[in-house]
Amino acid sequence: MTVGMTHSGKSTFARRLEEKVADTVVVDQDDQAAFLNTHYSRLVPEDGPNTIKHRMTKIIVNYAVEETERNLVICNSNRNPKARKAILDDFKRKGFSTILVNFDVPFSLLEKRVTERKRDSTVLRTAASFDEVLQRQREELLHIKAPTAEEADHFFTIEKEEEVKRVIEKVAHLLLS
Template sequence: MNKKYVFMCVGYTHTGKTTFAKKLVKKYPNMIQLDSDEVAVFTKEKYPLLVESSYNKNRPDFRSLKMVIFKDVYNFCLNAGFNIILSNCNLAKNFRSFVSYKARKQGYKLVTIYFNLPEEVILRRLKETRKSDKVFIQSKKWSEVFERQKKYAQLPPSKRNTIYFEIKGSTDDEIVINELSRLL
């Protein structure tokens, strides 16, 4: 029986998580990439009244419409038996615990990839970004997203019960992808 993996990218906005995930999916097309930003765009386009409602905006952590849908899709992927890469931020410890618990319960191995780039690199990327702002629900600019993330992020992620990699610069991507090839 082949081993099944959940690859969890962890890091602030604009650290290269989505780019990394796309490279991995290109190399291993039988892998599912899940990103909460894509779910946010979907919910804003299909259910704008719900997304903008005070009910949705005042929901406790991880109970917003976006996260309810995201968690259901994640569970569906686990049940289907695919390798999964989560390319959203995964900054909160309780969300990482949820991901880990569900993965282990379904017989998956967890791989954590921590995108630990220097703040000056992130700030430069924020200034140069062409990334869509359709994802925004609370913020108006990517710099606001980053400032908000710094307030609630619980970093670095734990190295317990996971295969752990750390990316400190763009040259580390290929090194980590080559290491992951040994697993897949």
């Protein structure tokens, strides 16, 4: 599971890990959001929880767990401690080993990435831009608990871009052993 603010590198990390370890599948809610907003925009709620996106993600995860032998990378912000715990606990109950990768990169880098990268904003529902998402997430930092090593069987923190390759190597080693 990846945890971090927008533009922190979660999806890039997940895709690189997926390339390195053949039996790995990335489940990224941005993919489900883009699909729904493109093909079923009238079903996407304007306010409140995006229930259809969450159910779609759950269906994909359940299929992967029940019908395949693949490693899963749950790749979205996962910043809500209660929701994160529920997901990790469910995987532990099902016999999975859990790995949590926390992206704790400097806010100045996130601002730079949001400004320089022109990500498709069709995945957004309650914000007009990724800058707005980032500002909201920054405000939330005062109220949410940061991930800890006790939450998963294996825990890594990435604070600098230079650490990504090393953490991918370590996670790949865990997945392949």
